[in-house]
Amino acid sequence: xxxxxxSGGGLVQAGESxxxxxxASVSIFSFNAMGWYRQAPGNQRExxxxxxNRDSTNYADSVKGRFTISRDNAKNTVYLQMNSLKPExxxxxxxxxxxxxxxxxxxxxTQVTVSS
Numbered sequence: 001x002x003x004x005x006x007s008g009g010g011l012v013q014a015g016e017s018x019x020x021x022x023x024a025s026v027s028i029f030s031f032n033a034m035g036w037y038r039q040a041p042g043n044q045r046e047x048x049x050x051x052x053n054r055d056s057t058n059y060a061d062s063v064k065g066r067f068t069i070s071r072d073n074a075k076n077t078v079y080l081q082m083n084s085l086k087p088e089x090x091x092x093x094x095x096x097x098x099x100x101x102x103x104x105x106x107x108x109x110t111q112v113t114v115s116s
Contacts, residue, residue, distance in 0.1 A: 002026050002105045004095045009110030012085055016114075020080040022095030022107060028076050029053055031097035031105075036069060036080045038091035038112075045094065049080060062088075085114045 003025040012018055020036065028034060035050035049059045049069035057069055068081040078095060095107040 004107035006107040006110040011113045017083045022078045024076045034078045037094045040091040087116045
């Protein structure tokens, strides 16, 4: 059974940093891409950053230059380094693994709260 477990969320002040982790119960090579999404209250879930199994990355415009997605294949873990956090980054952050079969797997989410 595939499980994705996020960790690393918390409460920080604006300008501070957090690193989120997404640990998979299977090899992350089994996913053609993994991504971080977020959902703030009253908003739709949106893509934050995505990395393919060839290390190609893309980011939402709102986080470019501040967030970095990376992967550690040996640990089956994907990270999201978030710097210069802003109050508008407050949301529940979810990890998603996508397979070529179009099956997606989601983690349970981790709360990030940025105070001004």
